[in-house]
Amino acid sequence: MKGNNEQDVVLLKGNEAIAKAAYRYGYDAFFGYPITPQSEVLETLAIDKPWETTGMVVLQAESEVASINMVYAAGASGKCSMTSSSSPGVALMQEGISFMAGCGIPGLIVSVGRGGPGLGTIQPGQADYNQAVYGGGNGDYHCIVLAPASVQEMADFMGLAKELMFKWRAVVIILSDGAIGQMMEKVVLPPYQPRRTDEEIRQQCPWATNGLGLPGRKSNIMTSLEMDAPAMEQLNLAMERKYAQIQQEEVRCECIETDDADYVVVAYGISARIAQSAVQRLRKEGVKVGMLRPITLWPFPEQQLQQLGAQCKAILTVEASQGQMVRDVRMAVEGRCPVHFYGRSGGMIPSPTEVYDKLRAIIQ
């Protein structure tokens, strides 16, 4: 092979990349339940048997409900753990996600979206933006939401997720879709990172409920329960301060040819890949079109969109849904320019031609 180290470049499905990156980044555990289109995550782990190499725990749980509560407890004890699921399965996890957020428990949920609502379809969908960004669980909370647009990013974001979940004691969601999960691309997998030792966990997570260091410290209790309303409000305010800081520090997006753009497409995940084809075609035709791809859906790239809203003539948001992220785009743009929407849903995905035609219609 030319140019690359043959050992490291592999052809993988997005779901397989998630699994292989998990044990390479030193995740301690995976708990999950089969559901299309993400079952390859657990299947790949079962084939690769990381428990024999890195010591990573892999367990097929009895349900998504059990899976997320396993992640909850693992994170409470300071371990780096994850689950993966798809739309209806992630819906079942919302209580656990709210509990994790309420306790400040680190953990990762990989959500490989399909068309909904209900059982919907198993074909790719992006109609779970609201589920991930606004949460189906109770209470005021946010998860950090990462949106990979390639198989390489599926692998890379596993490392980013690990870093962010402990940095902020936050729930991280990798919001993907059936297309990115099922497609194969070239991937460079990360080098092996050792799992943290007990001593490292003690240093990094002095709050963790694992007994380490007892007696000699206060016992650690992981709970989201606080019967005293004023005290509970203080906890909420502390969470808000943390969220404000995350919004300051963790916004990520990719701007493609936006510097001189008269028109900007906003899209994430598979829709960004599709829209980029249309953008490139228009660029070749001499139209000044660019694209902003949010990488973090929460925190959302509001400032970048404000600037683009002031600069360009119109924005087009493209999603594989009936329009969920578009509301955040409109809120960020605050009427500085028109914000249009194009979407397909129910397992249908916008085609490059459809996006091109929509852009052409906006330009005229």
Add this chain to the structure above:
Amino acid sequence: MTREDIIKQENKVAGRPSLMNDMPMHYCPGCSHGVVHKIVAELIDEMNLQDKTIGICPVGCAVFAYRYLDIDWVEAAHGRAPACASALNRLWPEHLVFTYQGDGDLGCIGTAETIHALNRGENITIIFINNAIYGMTGGQMAPTTLMGQKTATCPYGREADLHGYPLHMTDIAATLEGTAYVSRQAVDTVAHIRAAKRAIRKAFENSLAKKGSNLVEIVATCSSGWKLTPAKANEWMAENMLPYYPLGDLKDKA
């Protein structure tokens, strides 16, 4: 023996276990929880496991168990304690991982998690407090409520046609291949308290020895929920619950 002699440390025959702090308990007078908490604290003390124990609280009256025992605790969502325990057992295999759950938590909303954790043979101990009623929420029907028993949501008594039958979770647990030790105990008399402690000790030892899952049911009182005095509650339990939920070991693989 003078009063001074009597209060000397070496002459102490009973006391608060060191892991039990002085936080006033929220439990009602006559409730069994306090006794079971004390047994758990004594055992962790005696087995020298403070730095190797993770307790998992339920939703129910024992939701605040974490206030009273100075060990690390995880508060689980309603019914999910066995899922939490499964994860912790896998990730901290040398630790004692136990859940402390009521009948609604374990036998109703968390039935799936309970059965699957036990069936996987997770090396954990489940302490199952069965008082045949939802105590925390104010005395509603539980999966273990007896036929004819009156509760806030079966005010005319439990009827099979309307409510189905009491669920024998411990009996079910005994049939699962993953369980090592399944026992039903009570804490209404000194003899029963001592037997209950022996049972929980065995369960803890099995967990540490990785022999599989262990479940100890404690048939318990809820004087408030049953609307009885503490003494009457003990009598009612002995007369009505023990015939239906007889005490003793249901399974002991060792």
Add this chain to the structure above:
Amino acid sequence: MPELTINLKNMTEEIIISGFGGQGVLSMGKIIAYAGIMEDKQVSWMPAYGPEQRGGTANVTVIISDDTICSPILNEFDTAIVLNQPSLDRFEPLVKPGGTIIYDSYGIITPPRRADVTVYCINAMEEAAKMSNAKVFNMLLLGGLLKVRPIATVDDVVRGLRKALPERHHNLIPMNEEAVRRGMDIIRKMN
């Protein structure tokens, strides 16, 4: 130049392979992708997944490019390899003008009619039967493809197989290589 392909430095080939589940459509696509990797190209492999895998129609979109691949999901193709009539009916209109259709006459009742694309026929099913090895069917097709659309060499395919297959199956590689070369011989231009 196809209208939708982008920033063509050197080459981009957008291929749809469609047939019945079990014909090796998805694995053929994978081998093409691996061969592309051997040429240090960008590749994507996008299957129609789900129940379609289990005996219904199966198709996969494979893109090989010197450039970054934007959309892995396409509504137009440079090349369509169709192995049954429903696949031909569905994808014939989606081949770009100047593009290529390859079909196996075994599964096709009404051959492609378009005059603005180059049509090839390969009797791979028949040839596999002659070789008494149904499993090389897709490798015959692959050989046919590489003959008319030389996006990778036979050597790339062999090296790709070496990478894609577990070592215990490496003894099958010579047989597959032979099938690829045979496929190159038996493909015929039809228009």
